[in-house]
Amino acid sequence: MEHYNMDLTLKVWKQNNSKTKGRFETYEVKGISSEMSFLEMFDVLNERLISEDKDPIAFDHDCREGICGMCSMYVNGRAHGPWEKNTVCQLHMRAFKSGETIVVEPWRSAAFPVIKDLVVDRDAFDRIIQAGGYISVNTGNAVDANTLPIEKYRADESFFAASCIGCGACVAACPNGSAMLFVSAKVSQLALLPQGEPERKTRVLNMVAQMDKEGFGNCSNVYACEAECPKGVSVANIARMNREYLSAGLSDEASI
Amino acid sequence: MSLDSKIPEGDLEVKWRDYKSHVKLVNPSNKRKLEVIVVGTGLAGASAAAALGELGYKVKAFCFQDSPRRAHSISAQGGINAAKNYQNDGDSVFRLFYDTVKGGDYRSREANVYRLAEVSASIIDQCVAQGVPFAREYGGLLSNRSFGGTQVQRTFYAAGQTGQQLLLGAYSALERQVALGNVKMYSRHEMLDVVMIDGKARGIIARDLITGELERYFGHSVLLCTGGYANVFYLSTNAMGCNVTASWKAHKKGAYFGNPCFTQIHPTCIPVSGDHQSKLTLMSESLRNDGRIWVPKKQGDNRKPTDIPETERDYYLERRYPAFGNLVPRDVASRASKERCDEGYGVGTTKMAVYLDFTDAIKRYGMIELGKQGLETADDKTIEKLGKAVITEKYGNLFEMYEKITSENPYEIPMRIYPAAHYTMGGLWVDYELMTTIPGLYCLGEANFSDHGANRLGASALMQGLADGYFVIPYTLGNYLADEIRTATIPTTHPAFEDTENAVRIRIEKLMNIKGSESVESFHKRLGKIMWDKCGMARNEKGLQSAIEELRALRTEFWSNVRIPGEINEMNPELDKAGRVADFIELGELMCMDALDRKESCGGHFREEMQTEEGEAKRDDANYSYVSAWEYAEGGEKLHKEELAFDVVKPTQRSYK
Structure with a gap:
């Protein structure tokens, strides 16, 4: 593929900390290669800002290969930018043309307060996992792994749900700021497996309760979460979680 | 001690x-x-x-x-x-x-x-x-x-x-x-x-x-x-x-x-594309189960990989190591790629890459799938389609990742790969x-x-x-x-906590007060280049000695000319990175000293002076069968040796041929 260079205008959200008001800053960047990743374009810009004694832009990133879930930019109105099933660290500049204006914002959700610039606080996700996103098995208790055959279809479905990287794009994309895709992915992963059976009911009840407590919104079947999920986690998981929740609420002996 | x-x-x-x-x-x-x-x-x-x-x-x-x-x-x-x-x-x-x-x-x-x-x-x-x-x-x-x-x-x-x-x-x-x-x-x-x-x-x-x-x-x-x-x-x-x-x-x-x-240099990574590059992406070793690694037999061959006929390809791992083929260990595979590229057989725009090709695997799996359907023959397209589906199931996410980065479709065009630093x-x-x-x-x-x-x-x-x-x-x-169990919790008001915290604070303040003109990132890049060139896939005495000199100079320059924006008491990723790069520079020097001490080739440590006639690593068990353990001391690092005893496995020249 032919490489090209481009000049761009960036409008980036700047906010000193959670207590101050934020604003958009405009930056002109020149000579950006189409081979760069979106974050490398930010590296170039930050290098320039540092050399000009200006404040660089803070953003979360780590693995830069689309798996750690740390990066989180809302690019031109879309979580992780224009490419399908993609994290912003894997977005490459060939997605843009010279002369374009790109608007970059942090995840916008009441449950994800801004820490600085494009960096947000996603601790709420950890607390939801703490509420039940696990199988209670102490180290050393396990039986031989092959004593428990699992239907391939279920194992595969469980894996697809488990591929969630916990980035929060689903919440950012949702007009209600709902975390249903994230929560349902974990509930589904474990509900599909026989190992998850003993805690199946309490898990879904507790995780949903924590999700509500954190201030995430409700699901109204917009499906923006699935469309923006970098791992393509399916909304079928939300349907499964609703079934799990309903059946647990009706039949959980512990809570009757 | x-x-x-x-x-x-x-x-x-x-x-x-x-x-x-x-x-x-x-x-x-x-x-x-x-x-x-x-x-x-x-x-x-x-x-x-x-x-x-x-x-x-x-x-x-x-x-x-x-x-x-x-x-x-x-x-x-x-x-x-x-x-x-x-x-x-x-x-x-x-x-x-x-x-x-x-x-x-x-x-x-x-x-x-x-x-x-x-x-x-x-x-x-x-x-x-x-x-x-x-x-x-x-x-x-x-x-x-x-x-x-x-x-x-x-x-x-x-x-x-x-x-x-x-x-x-x-x-x-x-x-x-x-x-x-x-x-x-x-x-x-x-x-x-x-x-x-x-x-x-x-x-x-x-x-x-x-x-x-x-x-x-x-x-x-x-x-x-x-x-x-x-x-x-x-x-x-x-x-x-x-x-x-x-x-x-x-x-x-x-x-x-x-x-x-x-240090381990992993053989199958997506090659560097330009100066802007911030990191390299691995393509899992599992791909070598099905992918075949090759370069053209002719130096500087600029034809498209798909235009190079089978007879003009050099599957060099299969040629050199018939017993393990494409599944030789990482150090061996990495060196073999470097050797081909250094000799001028590399591919891609930079010529610092080799092909990892799935064409044969797609055909092989296609035929197996065909067999499962009870069919004996079908047109090439059908076989290819069936084979690709199997490859997708095995490696789908890796193929997607490759395409996102390179904008090339690895189902159609062989992947370009080159070794990159991966593990220590x-x-x-x-x-x-x-x-x-x-x-x-x-x-x-x-x-x-x-x-x-x-x-x-x-x-x-x-x-x-x-x-x-x-x-x-x-x-x-x-x-x-x-x-x-008799040690009660020690309150963090203990002088040791206070002194250590003070030392940390002084170092941070020192970093912030340098207010020089070169960014942390720029120092890190320079460090990386010295290490990759002189303490990377191949090392020699002269290179290592000069690397140590360069690293000492770099360290002095860092501590007098680094520029860190922002304040101490706020989120400041540049300051976080500065502390890390300062430590990396010191570590780099120790790595070179260790590489200099070890006048043998073993595993990922390849001393050019020590190789067999076939270019394989030449170990020296008589003199270097030890773990080097470096003690930090004022006036320089001190080497201690833990001799390794092999009671069960007898060390031999490692062969994957």
Whole structure:
């Protein structure tokens, strides 16, 4: 593929900390290669800002290969930018043309307060996992792994749900700021497996309760979460979680 | 101080069993009073924190990311080894042990490696019990594949996301302990020093990366599970935040550094495309199960790969190593690629790449699928379609990742790959109990030096991280803490905490006050270039000597001319990075010293002066069969040697031919 260079205008959200008001800053960047990743374009810009004694832009990133879930930019109105099933660290500049204006914002959700610039606080996700996103098995208790055959279809479905990287794009994309895709992915992963059976009911009840407590919104079947999920986690998981929740609420002996 | 590796007496097969039977225990009511600090939440740290929390210790866990789930173990793709012999192909604990010692080019400790092989099977059991969705066969049982340096199928996997699934398993176990109140989690915190009281590790100074505040934490013991230091090369497959700071601070407080020059350059990574590049992306070794590596037979051949006929391709790994073919260990494969590219056979615009081609695999799988449908022939298109579907199931996410980065479709055009810095076998020296030379300070996972010798085999890093965390430290830590039950919690107002915090503060202020003209990133790039050119895939005496000079100059320049924007008491990623790069520069010098000392070629350490006529690594067992353990001292690093004894495996010239 032919490489090209481009000049761009960036409008980036700047906010000193959670207590101050934020604003958009405009930056002109020149000579950006189409081979760069979106974050490398930010590296170039930050290098320039540092050399000009200006404040660089803070953003979360780590693995830069689309798996750690740390990066989180809302690019031109879309979580992780224009490419399908993609994290912003894997977005490459060939997605843009010279002369374009790109608007970059942090995840916008009441449950994800801004820490600085494009960096947000996603601790709420950890607390939801703490509420039940696990199988209670102490180290050393396990039986031989092959004593428990699992239907391939279920194992595969469980894996697809488990591929969630916990980035929060689903919440950012949702007009209600709902975390249903994230929560349902974990509930589904474990509900599909026989190992998850003993805690199946309490898990879904507790995780949903924590999700509500954190201030995430409700699901109204917009499906923006699935469309923006970098791992393509399916909304079928939300349907499964609703079934799990309903059946647990009706039949959980512990809570009757 | 003499090095005592504390390897238990007895035959290899009974050492660990006997150790566990006789190790000191801590009763549950005392465990509640003992505090343990775990730094890092990758596979080693998360599993250790979870397992110790389950036992009833009071654990504090730290990570610099926003959540423990993001540690770089998450990026591991291909799989995890275990001696289960589910495939009935002759695997055993002994074979896994033997392959690992041989793969490490006879520079690891037999007893540690045997223990690793021994606990490997329990890891798989534990992970499955946690709900880790490993790949399965239609009968519902676990699936396996091959990895480099072995002739059995012992690798368990979850598509190309095995590290992610294992880490999320350990993370969920950790979060369960957080919920139960046994572990207190500190994310967005970076450890900046170890606090020593009466010669023992008693806590850490950590910086809150949001507020910039320094904080003091006490622990009866401290566990460093902080990963490797491949980012010393600037470009590596590691995450941007991976660093050596925790280990380096411990080193400066008295922990010896083991085999710092043993670094792994992974053969299959997406090549560098330009100066803007911030990191390199790995294409899992599992791809070598099905992909064939080749270059054109003609130098400087500029034809498209698909236009080069079969007879004009050089499948050089299959040619040079017929027994293992494309599945030779990483060090061997990387050197072979470098050799072809250096000789002018490289491909792509930079000519620093080789092809990894799936055409044959697609045809082969297509024919198998055809057979399953009871058909004998079909047109090429149908066969191709069936074959591609199989490849997608096995490696789909890797192919997608490749296409996103390069904008080329690897189903149609062979992948271009080149070696990149990936893993570090070296790390803090630890004894059999994983304790460093500082009493009470332990080191687990990639951060220690212990199990992989001079070269790590594929799918063994995940195994080691989880072995250390789930199954080793819960036993060995007790042996130390049993004698600490009378030590009450030391208040962090103790002068040692105060002094250490002050020293950390002074260093940060010094960095901020330099106000020079060159960015941290720029220094890091320069460091990386020196290390890659002179202490990378091939090393020689002259290069290493000049690298040491250059690094000393770079260090002086860094401390007089680095420019860090912003303030100390705020979120300041440039300041975080500056501290890490300063430590990397010092580490780089030690790596070069170690590489200079080791006048032999072994595993990933290739001294150009020491090679066979065929260009293979030439080991020198008579003079270098030791672990180098470097002691930090004023006036220079001091080398100690732990002689390696091979009672069971006889070191031979490693052959994969």
